[in-house]
Amino acid sequence: MLIQTQNVVDDMYKGCREEAMETVIQSGLLRRELNKSMEFQKAWNANTQCSFIIPGGVKEHTAALSAYYSGDKKFTKEFNSQVETMGENFTTYKNNFHFKSLHFLLMDALMLLKPRQCKTGYVIVDDLQIPKLGSAVRLAGFTIVDTDTDLTDLEGSTLLKINSCYFINLEENICKKNIGQMLLSPTEVFTVEDVGRKITDDADYEEVVLKHSSLTSRHNCYIISRAEAVTSAHMLVPLIMVYSLFSVTL
16 A cells, blocks of 8 residues: 655664664663563564574574564564654654664664665565556565565555665575565665556466665664754755555565
């Protein structure tokens, strides 16, 4: 579903990574948020046997990636619903966003693992308002996409073909083999390159082709208490209208 929004939590934690890490782990924010959500706890503990640590990271990065991948639909839907709506201002973020630690760890993992080359992923969505050719779109939440083009159940659906330059190859970092999936974030802006109907022997569906355009962050370091006065440099530059694409997790 395409929506017009400026409220996405798209913090990239520029200039405050160490302080944010201290807040999340040493100061206990992660522990407090886990204690308040049984769904978060369940997802966090779903893959504890994986001892892999990403380059430059800590065990909590792996746990966060595993939590998002292994979390049930109820948990990921609630998490992404808050990501989509709780970035309006500092007060909303502080009081109503209950997954600050998970958001930081996922975004920090993306920064540490950012790829050298872009890659194409695919995700099937239903009941999507087709965006206009040439428009700018973004994901309203974190989204898992497939790298394999051999997808099923395309009939009557919309296939997003997404060229991303800011992603994480999941199987390399959460002790999962042959899953062929990668994680995208709401900070990446895409240009709609092509829109059209596709008919194959197996299905009749719409295909929307998205190409990486840029990264964007409307606010920065909200996780740090002093961040109320911090304004992202992006806010000083007039931007074209950007739409947000509600994320779908496979």
